[in-house]
Amino acid sequence: MDNILEMRGITKEFPGVKALDNVNMTVRRGEIRALVGENGAGKSTLMKVLSGVYPHGSYDGEIIYEGRPMAFRTIADSEREGIIIIHQELALVPGLSIAENIFLGNEIARRGIIDWRETHQRTAALLEKVGLRENPETRVDELGLGKQQLVEIAKALSKEVKLLILDEPTSSLNEKDSDALLELLHDFRAQGISAILISHKLNEVSKVADSITVLRDGATVSHKDCAGGSYSEADIIRDMVGRSLSNRYPPRHPKIGETVMEVRNWTVRHPTHSERLAVDNVSFHVRRGEVLGIAGLMGAGRTELAMSLFGGSYGTVVGGEVLLHGKPVDVSSIPKAIKAGLAYVTEDRKGCGLVLGDTIRRNVPLANLEAIAVNTVIDSSREAGVAVDYRGMLNIKCASIEQETVNLSGGNQQKVVLAKWLFSDPEILILDEPTRGIDVGAKFEIYVIIDKLAAQGKSVIVISSEMPELLGITDRLYVMNEGRFVGEMPTPEATQEKIMSMIINSGE
Amino acid sequence: MDQAQILAPPAAERPKASKGFIRKHLREYGILFALIVIMAFFQIATGGILLRPVNLTNLVLQNSYIVIMAIGMLLVIVSGHIDLSVGSVLGFIGALAAVMIVHWNMHYVLVAILCLGMGALIGAVQGFWVAYYKIPSFIVTLAGMLVFKGLTLWLLAGQSIGPFPQDFRLIASGFVPDIFGMEGFNLLSLVAGLTVSAVLLGFAVHNRRRQAKSGLVDEPLAFFIGKYALIIFALIGGSYLLATFRGLPNVLIIMALLIAIYSFIANRTTIGRRIYAVGGNEKAAKLSGIRSERLVFLTFANMGMLAALAGLVFAARLNTATPKAGLAFELDVIAAVFIGGASMSGGVGTIIGAVVGAFIMGVMNNGMSILGVGIDWQQVIKGLVLLAAVVFDIYNKNKG
Numbered sequence: 001m002d003n004i005l006e007m008r009g010i011t012k013e014f015p016g017v018k019a020l021d022n023v024n025m026t027v028r029r030g031e032i033r034a035l036v037g038e039n040g041a042g043k044s045t046l047m048k049v050l051s052g053v054y055p056h057g058s059y060d061g062e063i064i065y066e067g068r069p070m071a072f073r074t075i076a077d078s079e080r081e082g083i084i085i086i087h088q089e090l091a092l093v094p095g096l097s098i099a100e101n102i103f104l105g106n107e108i109a110r111r112g113i114i115d116w117r118e119t120h121q122r123t124a125a126l127l128e129k130v131g132l133r134e135n136p137e138t139r140v141d142e143l144g145l146g147k148q149q150l151v152e153i154a155k156a157l158s159k160e161v162k163l164l165i166l167d168e169p170t171s172s173l174n175e176k177d178s179d180a181l182l183e184l185l186h187d188f189r190a191q192g193i194s195a196i197l198i199s200h201k202l203n204e205v206s207k208v209a210d211s212i213t214v215l216r217d218g219a220t221v222s223h224k225d226c227a228g229g230s231y232s233e234a235d236i237i238r239d240m241v242g243r244s245l246s247n248r249y250p251p252r253h254p255k256i257g258e259t260v261m262e263v264r265n266w267t268v269r270h271p272t273h274s275e276r277l278a279v280d281n282v283s284f285h286v287r288r289g290e291v292l293g294i295a296g297l298m299g300a301g302r303t304e305l306a307m308s309l310f311g312g313s314y315g316t317v318v319g320g321e322v323l324l325h326g327k328p329v330d331v332s333s334i335p336k337a338i339k340a341g342l343a344y345v346t347e348d349r350k351g352c353g354l355v356l357g358d359t360i361r362r363n364v365p366l367a368n369l370e371a372i373a374v375n376t377v378i379d380s381s382r383e384a385g386v387a388v389d390y391r392g393m394l395n396i397k398c399a400s401i402e403q404e405t406v407n408l409s410g411g412n413q414q415k416v417v418l419a420k421w422l423f424s425d426p427e428i429l430i431l432d433e434p435t436r437g438i439d440v441g442a443k444f445e446i447y448v449i450i451d452k453l454a455a456q457g458k459s460v461i462v463i464s465s466e467m468p469e470l471l472g473i474t475d476r477l478y479v480m481n482e483g484r485f486v487g488e489m490p491t492p493e494a495t496q497e498k499i500m501s502m503i504i505n506s507g508e
Numbered sequence: 509m510d511q512a513q514i515l516a517p518p519a520a521e522r523p524k525a526s527k528g529f530i531r532k533h534l535r536e537y538g539i540l541f542a543l544i545v546i547m548a549f550f551q552i553a554t555g556g557i558l559l560r561p562v563n564l565t566n567l568v569l570q571n572s573y574i575v576i577m578a579i580g581m582l583l584v585i586v587s588g589h590i591d592l593s594v595g596s597v598l599g600f601i602g603a604l605a606a607v608m609i610v611h612w613n614m615h616y617v618l619v620a621i622l623c624l625g626m627g628a629l630i631g632a633v634q635g636f637w638v639a640y641y642k643i644p645s646f647i648v649t650l651a652g653m654l655v656f657k658g659l660t661l662w663l664l665a666g667q668s669i670g671p672f673p674q675d676f677r678l679i680a681s682g683f684v685p686d687i688f689g690m691e692g693f694n695l696l697s698l699v700a701g702l703t704v705s706a707v708l709l710g711f712a713v714h715n716r717r718r719q720a721k722s723g724l725v726d727e728p729l730a731f732f733i734g735k736y737a738l739i740i741f742a743l744i745g746g747s748y749l750l751a752t753f754r755g756l757p758n759v760l761i762i763m764a765l766l767i768a769i770y771s772f773i774a775n776r777t778t779i780g781r782r783i784y785a786v787g788g789n790e791k792a793a794k795l796s797g798i799r800s801e802r803l804v805f806l807t808f809a810n811m812g813m814l815a816a817l818a819g820l821v822f823a824a825r826l827n828t829a830t831p832k833a834g835l836a837f838e839l840d841v842i843a844a845v846f847i848g849g850a851s852m853s854g855g856v857g858t859i860i861g862a863v864v865g866a867f868i869m870g871v872m873n874n875g876m877s878i879l880g881v882g883i884d885w886q887q888v889i890k891g892l893v894l895l896a897a898v899v900f901d902i903y904n905k906n907k908g
Contacts, residue, residue, distance in 0.1 A: 311797075334794060335799065355793070366785055366793070367796040369778040376778045376779060
């Protein structure tokens with residue numbers, strides 16, 4: 001069998017981070033290759049290199065495709081060669097019809113005038129190929145996610161695809177739709193179309209793929225055929241997470257007290273797909289001085305859980321109650337949640353955490369302006385004092401507190417958001433991906449802050465997709481998958497393998 | 509302690525600090541500088557007519573309603589919205605006041621109160637749709653613009669209504685009586701100018717001293733002195749010129765009070781701070797427990813009230829309510845706010861900037877009229893100035 005694709009020695013650096021380090025990957029003609037790895041292992045980056053999102057020259061290494069070296073500068077370049085990538089977030093225009101979407105940017109037209117008859121005929125033929133029985137004129141937003149996924153694939157087929165890349169294609173599909181989609185990959189293989197499948201769901205990977213490449217920390221770890229179960233899930237998991245952890249976390253000496261907050265049967269509907277439950281009957285508690293972790297993959301419903309608890313800022317809460325110190329509390333609006341003693345530090349610090357155009361001084365007191373004001377008049381020297389205090393306490397590196405937060409590094413921005421919430425003096429802090437996208441040094445500082453907060457008697461809930469981080473800094477862990485809590489354990493008893501297999505087994 | 513020592517930043521930081529400071533505040537100084545240059549240009553081009561006491565008085569009277577509305581519009585734009593209906597609301601309130609005073613013989617004080625309430629109500633209704641139903645403000649207020657233009661025509665039945673009683677007209681055309689009673693010179697005006705200057709200077713020095721205490725002075729001393737010297741020169745010079753004519757126009761007092769009150773609200777109160785936060789990043793503001801809907805609602809209600817006040821001033825000044833009142837005023841008001849440095853995306857802008865922006869527009873209108881520039885070219889030039897101001901803003905931002 002010959003190779004359709006060879007990527008050799010791919011290295012891609014971002015300022016301060018080596019996202020890919022000498023990665024090699026080959027795909028044989030007519031095989032389904034799975035690409036697995038933890039969040040942040042470099043899978044998406046690698047596919048962006050391949051598809052020309054990162055143009056030739058912005059990375060090192062070479063891409064040999066169909067026996068020739070390639071230098072893609074744009075996605076259009078790679079599409080012309082038959083490499084089509086279907087992203088996790090679908091790239092369909094909701095208000096347009098199936099046919100219009102499939103031929104978007106590639107319209108069947110003569111002198112700018114679209115030939116609708118031909119468009120609809122070709123669309124119907126493509127839809128038949130992917131097994132979707134819909135009228136080509138149906139609007140895409142009238143279809144469910146599974147069918148939208150098929151439209152994306154039909155769109156890929158319309159471009160004479162030779163190598164199809166699917167990024168988490170089944171993450172938002174139910175089981176039946178997933179199976180149909182995976183079946184389709186087998187059909188394509190029979191027609192000579194190769195595929196790269198990125199997926200967290202190892203059971204489906206084992207089922208459909210011919211071989212598996214595992215990435216970890218931007219490097220290829222293994223590369224094996226998996227036909228007939230020759231590469232067991234346990235082995236895959238070990239390869240995915242197997243790195244040593246030493247001194248990346250401050251030591252924890254927890255002093256855990258009584259239960260502070262208890263959440264019972266919390267159930268939340270998805271804001272737009274009201275038939276879906278984003279959070280499904282979740283119960284948990286957190287104690288005084290405890291650092292509690294919530295593990296899970298992206299899309300497991302952790303952010304949704306946290307935001308819905310924080311004043312119903314996500315979806316519609318349809319069931320459950322919150323108890324603080326044994327008494328039910330109303331957290332139905334954000335001001336009420338803050339007053340009850342909750343703080344939520346967002347995973348999206350630029351989009352939802354900071355007023356980027358404002359200074360550090362003006363960002364820090366935003367959640368608790370009353371504390372620096374007398375009769376609603378802001379005492380500017382007290383305000384400056386607060387900002388200066390937190391700058392010192394959290395070691396925010398800046399020229400002055402008058403610096404606009406947009407100009408700070410990721411780690412320092414995160415500290416400003418933290419400062420804002422610390423100043424609101426909460427009892428329970430929910431930190432959502434507190435170290436995402438910040439460098440190792442700043443991460444350590446954030447861990448130290450978390451440790452100190454717990455030592456002061458606060459309850460800290462940490463949501464993170466980085467399992468080593470959760471294992472390093474928490475006292476107890478819940479595992480979340482598909483909106484439900486699927487496991488709980490004290491951190492000392494937890495391992496990454498255990499968590500992974502909990503997630504994977506729960507999906508079955 | 510030595511005064512200079514308090515005011516000056518540590519010597520070592522000085523050159524670097526002032527350079528960074530200029531870049532950061534280029535816009536603020538730029539607009540003040542632009543106003544001075546434009547005034548100087550027209551003063552020379554008109555052979556000194558621009559700053560003649562009678563013309564200066566006119567300049568204040570002519571621009572009062574734009575300034576009043578620009579204050580409200582600044583808050584609306586800072587919160588991330590826009591209000592296109594203000595011109596129509598101004599016309600509608602003028603017509604309403606005329607009908608009530610002239611046709612129904614109601615007392616003008618009662619009418620003024622009712623009209624301000626009506627303006628607030630109009631703003632509140634529009635704000636309701638914008639804030640709670642998330643209808644884009646552009647659409648809601650475009651609808652409001654048509655509705656109130658129509659209602660004005662209906663109220664007036666296509667005719668002008670007037671004249672108003674003398675007492676009512678005093679809000680726009682009256683002058684504060686001179687308590688000193690000097691012949692040919694309104695001493696009160698000069699005294700007021702001196703007093704305001706002294707108070708401003710006092711505040712400024714006090715603030716700077718406090719900043720120095722917490723080590724937060726970043727305005728170089730030369731800039732501080734230069735800025736206040738200019739402001740005080742303008743205040744005293746302006747009040748002297750007014751004194752040689754008829755003194756302080758009533759409407760100048762209204763404007764000064766509004767500027768002071770709203771600057772205070774915008775800069776120093778929690779509600780002002782929250783409006784800036786909502787405009788700067790609504791999601792972050794909401795997640796910080798700020799009720800963004802209520803604030804947006806309030807800024808629109810406030811805008812409606814100020815548009816009503818401007819409507820009363822305008823009607824009183826013309827001494828009649830006409831169907832054409834307020835036509836295209838929203839454009840001048842919005843232009844003033846953007847010339848004054850506010851950002852289309854919200855979260856940025858100052859009351860003072862908007863007021864200076866309004867005066868830039870006003871001085872250009874006035875100066876070009878004196879020079880006999882036709883209304884056609886006036887529009888062209890004003891449009892280009894608006895574009896230049898915003899281009900300068902964006903360029904400056906991208907570079908910094």
